[in-house]
Amino acid sequence: xIMSKETxxxxxxxxxxxxxxxxxxxDVTTLFKDPWCLQELSNIMxxxxxxxxxxxxxxxxxxxxxxxxxxxxxxxAGFIPIRKPGxxxxxxxEESYDKEYGKDTVQIHKRCTGRKRRNSTT
Numbered sequence: 001x002i003m004s005k006e007t008x009x010x011x012x013x014x015x016x017x018x019x020x021x022x023x024x025x026x027d028v029t030t031l032f033k034d035p036w037c038l039q040e041l042s043n044i045m046x047x048x049x050x051x052x053x054x055x056x057x058x059x060x061x062x063x064x065x066x067x068x069x070x071x072x073x074x075x076x077a078g079f080i081p082i083r084k085p086g087x088x089x090x091x092x093x094e095e096s097y098d099k100e101y102g103k104d105t106v107q108i109h110k111r112c113t114g115r116k117r118r119n120s121t122t
Contacts, residue, residue: 005044011037020101028063041067046074056080060106061087080112 011031018025031037045067054075059068060082072079085094085105092107 008037008041008044023101028066032066042070042074045071049075056112058082058108080108082106082108 008031011034013027013030015025015027017023031041049071054077056078057068057072057075058080059065061084065081068081069079071077081088083106085107088107088109091110093110094105094107096103096105
């Protein structure tokens with residue numbers, strides 16, 4: 001079964017006034033629960049990124065934890081989670097940002113950034 005992007009978009013539930021009045025929340029769990037939609041989304045994402053030389057896929061909590069590892073596996077890449085503060089056990093880098101209904105902060109392990117450590121020899 002081949003689906004269009006429009007079909008996938010139509011499978012996403014719209015929840016008005018969530019999490020606060022005036023916000024229209026797009027609930028992707030309705031897309032994820034359908035195996036055909038999930039496979040098609042995986043195929044679309046793979047086709048978009050397969051020739052880009054990607055070695056790591058980064059996923060933001062929590063929706064990114066679903067499609068991120070699926071895409072990483074298909075690309076033969078690693079997966080790096082970006083989490084809410086206090087959820088990662090090692091040293092982190094954090095970034096705060098504005099949302100429609102407030103501010104939020106996310107963190108990533110410092111050693112996941114791809115920066116190479118310098119080894120000193122004496």
